[in-house]
Amino acid sequence: MTSDAPRGVDAPPELVQLLTPEGERVEHPDYDIELTDEEVRSLYRDLVLVRRIDLEAVALQRQGELGIWASLLGQEAAQIGSGRALTDADMAFPTYREHGVAWCRDVDPVRLLGLFRGVNHGGWDPAEHNFHLYTIVIGSQTLHAVGYAMGIQRDGAEAATIAYFGDGATSQGDVNESFIWASVFNAPVVFFCQNNQWAISEPLEKQSKIPLYKRASGFGFPGVRVDGNDVFACLAVTRKALQNAREGQGPTLIEAFTYRMGAHTTSDDPTRYRVADELEAWKLKDPIERLKAYLFKNQLADQEFFDKVDAEADALGKDVRRRCLELPDPEPEALFQHVYAAQHSLLDEERDQYLTYLAGFER
């Protein structure tokens, strides 16, 4: 495939799928899922709300209120499906695009926006949500997830970790080392790779000659490719992998086959490197539309429900916007805070000198 051809449009045969792009429920020999009507509606609500948060963040960036934003558009099902598979005791290690997983872990979306607005580098307590801080250096967090999993193992706890990363990250040494460690130590970790087909401007074939899920076999653990735009399949496959990990069966690599419908970040211009047809083809596989079709067809929800979710999304968008704009700019002394756990004489000296210098302007 050349980089000019639309990619991923024809679904590969090995894809685990439980809900077709047309909203038809299908069976899979290895994976199944039983959800109450209420649970299905709840997944739909999650998908719509995280897309709305994302849309609002893009708008805020365009208006100069965020420095940059990494959109999750198109990847909602991969994130909600995997995020809802986690138990409270499980620990997630995100990249910088896991806004949907953050939602599942009850991280206030405004905390995510704060990082992109530049008021801090993180802003939530990972232990409070069992959702680690965003990691920007590509792939570093996968090793942290394995180390954390080794801790769980030593504690004899009923939990697992999940490491998120993208298709580009699979080229990094850290990610390959994390596969080795997870395998050798049989660590309770699930590697959740969202293959959104693009690493900024580079298509998947610049990173791999084989489907990414097949990488796992060389490291000695199972790999599975799931339809990343199918929230049922993502939930089912991740649940099973997490359960296997908790039961001592070691790691699994999940490749969620999806598509980055937006730019890499708001600084990026995808028209320079990919064809418009590709996006149009992937729009037909939209994760939200297929679940909506399923809900309609099976009379699990009526128009009133969809209207209610839309209204809730609009209210959430407004609320996120308002609270983002209200985020206070940090005071200059914040520069010197949290660098060390204990008092540090050099920082004390620099802070005192600098605040005295700044005070000179107020006279």
Next chain:
Amino acid sequence: MTTLTLAKALNEGLRRSMEDDSKVLVMGEDVGKLGGVFRVTDGLQKDFGEDRVIDTPLAESGIIGTAIGLALRGYRPVCEIQFDGFVFPAVNQIITQLAKMPLRSLGALKLPVVVRIPCGGGIGAVEHHSESPEAYFTHTAGLRVVACSNPADGYSMIQEAIRADDPIIFFEPKRRYWDKSEVDLTATGLPLDQARVARPGADITLLAYGPMVKTCLEAAAAAAEDSRDIEVIDLRSLNPLDMGVVAESVKRTGRCVVVHEAPVFTGFGAELAARITEQCFYHLESPVLRVGGFSTPYPPSRLEEYYLPDLDRVLDAVDRAFTY
């Protein structure tokens, strides 16, 4: 003379090097169709092909490690590290191999590898996109380290760096990429390791490189209104260091302030201060002062205006130098 941005001047310099020498390769993440996230390699893949302008897998250690291999085979790779904070996965290859392999071979091997790194802050970015890691590299023997500050220098320095037979860490001040100035596209053979008097002056010497040269020139212009005559030196090369130009200036002015974005503590300014003290001791009217970042990680963007040295902080140091 042509008016170019720094990004375009570097692009033209790369283009000319590739035209002049078929062994010159450009490699890095998104350097092909996208032309790099700052467009420094824009159009090169189209004109020189995918064999010479290589979109690499997303792995910085791999970029440098394979560049070493290509250099061993006679190529002259120019590697782009997308942002300063992403060089660290490649640091093992840079420090243990790139810097030391020529010595290991007792001179039999040359590694003409250029590692281009957009550096510095001031663009409102998230973490790892605004750092100034030069001191890690100036501290590593075997590497030459240079920093361009303006389009004309960018154009000539990138060509000289590519022509040089040593590995070179080439810093580009990312917030100056869009600054324009006149560039002589016929200029050749400018030495890579010579400092430049960016503005002559008699009262005090400001030493800077990369992004801070412009800040110092602005400070000098402002000080001129108060009848203070500041000399600004653009070091251009950090390793080797052109102490001749520096010492001549400081002996004449008797006062010196070093300005860089990197943290002051064990920063490059410490080396300058120590050398100036050794070489200009009897000429100094005041201690060498340093202005730079604090001993903190680069802050979130809403704080960067406090962190980055600006005109006021430079002039405050100049004023302090005159209190001795």
